[in-house]
Amino acid sequence: MTHGTATRTRTQRLRSIWHSDFVYSFRHAPVAVASATVVLLMVLAAVFAPLIAPFDPFNPATLNLMNGFTPPMEPNAFTGESFWLGTDDQGRDVFSTILYGMRISLFVGFSAVMLALVLGVVLGLLAGYLGGWTETIIMRVADVQLTFPAILVAMLIFGIAKGITPPEYRDQMAIWVLILAIGLSDWVQFARVVRGATLVEKNKEYVQAARLIGRAPLAIMLRHILPNVLNPVLVIATISLALAIIAEATLSFLGVGAPPTQPSLGTLIRIGQGFLFSGEWWILLFPAATLLTLALSVNLLGDWLRDALNPRLR
Amino acid sequence: MAKTVLSVRDLVVEIPTRWGVLRPVDRVSYDIAAGEILGVVGESGAGKSMTGNAVIGLLDRPAQIAGGEIWLGDTRIDSLRGEPMRKLRGRRIGMIFQDPLTSLNPLLTIGDQLTETILEHLPVTTAEARARAIAGLEEVGIPAARDRIDSYPHEFSGGMRQRVVIALALCAEPELIIADEPTTALDVSVQAQIISLLKRLCRERGVAVMLVTHDMGVIAEAADRVAVMYAGRLAELGPVREVLTRAAHPYTAGLMASTPLASQGRERLRQIPGSMPRLGQLPEGCAFHPRCEIAQDRCRLGPSPHIEDGSGRASCWYPLHNMEKEDA
Amino acid sequence: MLAYVIRRVFQSAIVLLIVGLVAFAMFRFVGDPVDNMLGQERTQADIERLRDRLGLDLPFPVQYWRFLQEAAQGNFGLSYRQGRPVSDILIERAPATLELAAVSGVLALFVGIGLGVFTAIRRRGTAANLIMTVSLIGVSLPTFLIGILLIYLFSVELGWLPSFGRGEVVDLGGWTTGFLTISGLKALILPSITLGLYQMTLIMRLVRTEMLEVLRQDYIRFARARGLRERSVNFRHALKNTLVPVITITGLQLGSIIAFAIITETVFQWPGVGLLFINAIQFVDIPVMAAYLMLISVMFVGINLIVDLLYFAIDPRLRVDRTGGGGK
Numbered sequence: 001m002t003h004g005t006a007t008r009t010r011t012q013r014l015r016s017i018w019h020s021d022f023v024y025s026f027r028h029a030p031v032a033v034a035s036a037t038v039v040l041l042m043v044l045a046a047v048f049a050p051l052i053a054p055f056d057p058f059n060p061a062t063l064n065l066m067n068g069f070t071p072p073m074e075p076n077a078f079t080g081e082s083f084w085l086g087t088d089d090q091g092r093d094v095f096s097t098i099l100y101g102m103r104i105s106l107f108v109g110f111s112a113v114m115l116a117l118v119l120g121v122v123l124g125l126l127a128g129y130l131g132g133w134t135e136t137i138i139m140r141v142a143d144v145q146l147t148f149p150a151i152l153v154a155m156l157i158f159g160i161a162k163g164i165t166p167p168e169y170r171d172q173m174a175i176w177v178l179i180l181a182i183g184l185s186d187w188v189q190f191a192r193v194v195r196g197a198t199l200v201e202k203n204k205e206y207v208q209a210a211r212l213i214g215r216a217p218l219a220i221m222l223r224h225i226l227p228n229v230l231n232p233v234l235v236i237a238t239i240s241l242a243l244a245i246i247a248e249a250t251l252s253f254l255g256v257g258a259p260p261t262q263p264s265l266g267t268l269i270r271i272g273q274g275f276l277f278s279g280e281w282w283i284l285l286f287p288a289a290t291l292l293t294l295a296l297s298v299n300l301l302g303d304w305l306r307d308a309l310n311p312r313l314r
Numbered sequence: 315m316a317k318t319v320l321s322v323r324d325l326v327v328e329i330p331t332r333w334g335v336l337r338p339v340d341r342v343s344y345d346i347a348a349g350e351i352l353g354v355v356g357e358s359g360a361g362k363s364m365t366g367n368a369v370i371g372l373l374d375r376p377a378q379i380a381g382g383e384i385w386l387g388d389t390r391i392d393s394l395r396g397e398p399m400r401k402l403r404g405r406r407i408g409m410i411f412q413d414p415l416t417s418l419n420p421l422l423t424i425g426d427q428l429t430e431t432i433l434e435h436l437p438v439t440t441a442e443a444r445a446r447a448i449a450g451l452e453e454v455g456i457p458a459a460r461d462r463i464d465s466y467p468h469e470f471s472g473g474m475r476q477r478v479v480i481a482l483a484l485c486a487e488p489e490l491i492i493a494d495e496p497t498t499a500l501d502v503s504v505q506a507q508i509i510s511l512l513k514r515l516c517r518e519r520g521v522a523v524m525l526v527t528h529d530m531g532v533i534a535e536a537a538d539r540v541a542v543m544y545a546g547r548l549a550e551l552g553p554v555r556e557v558l559t560r561a562a563h564p565y566t567a568g569l570m571a572s573t574p575l576a577s578q579g580r581e582r583l584r585q586i587p588g589s590m591p592r593l594g595q596l597p598e599g600c601a602f603h604p605r606c607e608i609a610q611d612r613c614r615l616g617p618s619p620h621i622e623d624g625s626g627r628a629s630c631w632y633p634l635h636n637m638e639k640e641d642a
Numbered sequence: 643m644l645a646y647v648i649r650r651v652f653q654s655a656i657v658l659l660i661v662g663l664v665a666f667a668m669f670r671f672v673g674d675p676v677d678n679m680l681g682q683e684r685t686q687a688d689i690e691r692l693r694d695r696l697g698l699d700l701p702f703p704v705q706y707w708r709f710l711q712e713a714a715q716g717n718f719g720l721s722y723r724q725g726r727p728v729s730d731i732l733i734e735r736a737p738a739t740l741e742l743a744a745v746s747g748v749l750a751l752f753v754g755i756g757l758g759v760f761t762a763i764r765r766r767g768t769a770a771n772l773i774m775t776v777s778l779i780g781v782s783l784p785t786f787l788i789g790i791l792l793i794y795l796f797s798v799e800l801g802w803l804p805s806f807g808r809g810e811v812v813d814l815g816g817w818t819t820g821f822l823t824i825s826g827l828k829a830l831i832l833p834s835i836t837l838g839l840y841q842m843t844l845i846m847r848l849v850r851t852e853m854l855e856v857l858r859q860d861y862i863r864f865a866r867a868r869g870l871r872e873r874s875v876n877f878r879h880a881l882k883n884t885l886v887p888v889i890t891i892t893g894l895q896l897g898s899i900i901a902f903a904i905i906t907e908t909v910f911q912w913p914g915v916g917l918l919f920i921n922a923i924q925f926v927d928i929p930v931m932a933a934y935l936m937l938i939s940v941m942f943v944g945i946n947l948i949v950d951l952l953y954f955a956i957d958p959r960l961r962v963d964r965t966g967g968g969g970k
Contacts, residue, residue, distance in 0.1 A: 024332075144657050147942050149898040151905075159923040159931055163672035246784045253786045254908050256923050273790055273909075277798060277805075288787055296782035303778065370867055404869030411867075416860035421882050421958065430878070431868045466958040482868060 025308050035300040042294055046103040053096035072282050086282040088271065094282060097268055098290050104264040105294070108178050109245040115183030117237055120190020121229070125221050127191065128198025139195070142188040151247055153185035158256050171259040178257050182247050189236050197229040231309045238302035242295050249291050265291040316347040319387060319489050319522035320369065326381035327361070327368050336593040338364045338377065340546040341620065346490065346522040351513065353537030353554065354526045357590050361546040362526045366492040368392070369524070370407050371399040386490065405435040408483030412495040414475035418467035424478050425463035428485055435486035450481040454511060473504035477511065484515065494526045509536045530573040534558055542566045545590055545601035550628040551621055562628035565602045600630070608632050650950050654943045661939040665932040666709045672928055718933035723925050728933045732915060737817050738808055739903050739914030745830055746838035747896045754842040758849025762857065763876050780843040785902060789836040789909035796832060804829050806911040837906040841895045848891055853884040886957050893949030897942045
């Protein structure tokens with residue numbers, strides 16, 4: 001048997017991954033494939049925004065106020081310039097602002113989820129493994145926080161942080177404050193799942209054995225317990241990403257998020273809403289559609305992932 | 315001989331999967347007469363519960379009946395769907411589940427659950443249904459049934475709950491009871507009580523009982539005849555004393571040797587080597603041949619002989635005991 | 643049960659104390675309250691007098707205790723921005739938010755549970771799949787976008803409904819209501835749909851998941867095996883058991899409607915508490931933020947408590963003892 005596995009070639013291994021249940025169900029779920037593709041494309045577009053965007057919307061030198069309110073695909077009445085998705089009031093190319101806005105939305109979303117994930121996993125592991133007072137305090141705080149909707153917690157953290165930062169740095173710090181606010185409002189989910197799984201694994205014989213032979217708690221947590229919680233953490237992270245993107249957009253839309261100097265998709269929608277009644281629909285519609293596509297794709301991916309990694313729920 | 319209540323002929327249950335079609339029940343045939351208890355025995359995954367579910371029409375998707383016939387009295391029921399089948403359930407076929415802790419609805423009193431079943435199937439008033447419910451509870455041995463009928467399931471012990479479950483299965487006076495591992499979840503001391511209750515009800519009411527279990531002890535105690543299942547197929551079928559004392563199929567013999575029956579407690583227990591194959595990986599020929607000590611080429615190549623009720627006893631080319639004389 | 647109620651009340655009190663501490667810390671340490679409360683022209687004497695009146699030189703626990711005492715009487719000081727007592731502003735604006743939340747809550751609850759049950763029962767049906775897909779779009783669609791879309795469609799394009807404000811309101815002794823005028827009711831439609839839609843999708847998906855879980859339980863199989871009608875199985879047996887776990891989360895969802903009102907109120911310029919809060923954050927008006935936080939905590943904790951006590955009404959297992967309830 002061991003001989004057989006040792007001589008397995010690389011292709012065989014790849015083939016076995018290709019035929020594994022996980023990849024199989026992925027290949028046979030058109031929705032999953034489509035949403036994964038969309039997410040991937042959008043992430044790439046955001047990362048390479050400076051290369052793709054036809055204009056740099058934040059460089060005043062390239063802006064021409066005369067280009068303001070150009071409708072999509074039509075030449076401007078004064079300058080004759082034409083823009084795919086039109087321009088906003090200041091003559092900024094909507095397509096370019098969307099690319100840059102998506103960059104900020106995704107950056108805030110990913111960073112906030114990473115923060116929440118690291119915080120949640122660490123606290124969950126500690127709570128589950130150490131028990132006692134550590135557990136009581138961590139889980140009590142989690143319970144209290146869970147009493148309130150995450151968006152409210154995020155707003156509050158944002159408000160407090162805004163109060164603490166000196167006014168002249170507020171715009172500069174806004175993005176980081178957003179990440180902090182959304183990240184801190186979202187760690188509880190991770191902590192709960194990780195703690196639950198840790199409690200289960202802790203009492204299994206192999207962990208007991210590892211403790212008996214004197215492995216350090218940290219090593220046990222990392223080697224034996226952490227791998228067992230990766231699946232649910234991955235699912236939660238994906239769903240959290242959608243929630244974080246929406247939370248960021250909401251905060252920015254409400255005017256307590258990304259500043260107009262660094263507009264995210266939410267800020268763009270906030271700006272666009274002002275032109276809803278005057279007929280310049282494209283300033284609102286395209287950022288809104290982008291946000292919806294992004295959030296929906298991530299949600300669909302998360303939904304599929306949850307089903308695929310958790311056969312019981314199918 | 316009493317009249318035949320249930321007659322299963324060449325029943326096939328299939329589950330289409332992406333690896334191909336599985337057959338958890340493969341051409342199984344047996345009869346159960348009124349007042350008779352047929353024990354269906356086998357390891358988990360042998361298809362015994364699936365047979366019961368097929369009879370009462372409660373196969374979980376995507377499992378489906380793919381062949382054969384099921385007759386309940388003069389009615390052919392394997393092709394019934396929807397409303398006609400629903401009216402049959404509870405009324406003509408009662409079912410008892412394994413775990414009395416989970417088979418009663420925790421939020422309804424046992425009286426509610428009994429009367430709703432009675433009212434569904436019998437033309438009686440609510441008051442009559444309640445009286446019947448109390449009588450039913452008394453019949454299965456619930457003390458002070460009149461006072462306890464408005465209790466919730468969690469107020470009863472496990473054994474008492476299983477009695478309630480039996481009362482529920484019987485309350486619309488069905489001809490056939492399918493008891494799926496009715497004692498497995500119970501304490502040993504309670505098991506015997508439930509078995510003797512089942513036996514008594516079967517005799518008194520003339521109900522046919524299909525007793526699905528993996529416990530040879532329960533079979534020996536309760537069944538009149540026994541059907542041994544292996545990998546979805548019927549391995550052996552015959553009167554319980556015959557099968558227990560003079561097993562014809564090597565699998566039955568192995569099963570007996572590995573069971574600590576009180577009457578044969580002297581020898582050391584023996585194990586059958588290997589384990590039952592998974593449904594997707596059934597060997598050619600007789601499904602048991604890889605584990606069989608006396609298997610010949612014939613067992614590996616073609617299907618083993620088909621048994622029907624009354625014709626032959628074991629699905630084996632080389633039975634350990636001759637089967638000319640069936641009745642004890 | 644009494645012990646349980648006492649313990650829950652005690653826990654709620656602790657949560658409120660912790661939230662109070664957060665609110666107080668905000669008030670005390672975010673920015674300098676003295677700086678914020680006095681205008682540009684201030685003397686050292688003014689500062690001293692205010693420091694003394696606010697008790698800023700007292701030990702921290704004493705200050706916290708005084709804050710709690712004041713808060714309990716509804717006194718949160720003056721708004722930095724408006725210079726009026728925070729409590730006055732809150733009372734003035736509360737009816738708008740409460741009416742909006744009540745209408746949205748009822749909408750979300752009834753439609754959400756209804757659709758959840760439907761999609762669970764018709765799990766494989768076309769309509770159910772369509773609803774599930776649409777609901778996923780609903781979850782991905784941020785509340786503010788829903789509001790904007792509705793405004794665009796019904797106010798800008800069709801011109802049927804107002805896009806902002808409460809319309810005409812009637813003052814009933816300090817409580818302004820929009821329920822009594824046509825324009826008030828018309829103004830409620832779009833905001834309450836906007837606010838209720840997200841909660842509705844969540845409740846629907848939750849009810850569906852729980853119901854599917856319940857439909858897999860043994861007692862549902864047993865109810866089917868007794869030949870009960872689908873309607874009875876689904877609604878009498880399954881729905882009640884579904885609602886037990888659903889009720890907590892639903893309660894929390896309804897509570898969070900008050901919080902989500904912030905977004906809806908901003909989109910529709912609805913003169914409620916939420917709009918007040920968002921403005922407070924923009925202008926770092928700490929007393930208003932602190933007061934809003936305390937107010938909303940009292941509501942949440944109250945709802946949580948009520949929800950927990952509701953369990954007793956629904957689940958008979960809990961009425962006897964807390965520890966003995968097996969299963970879920």
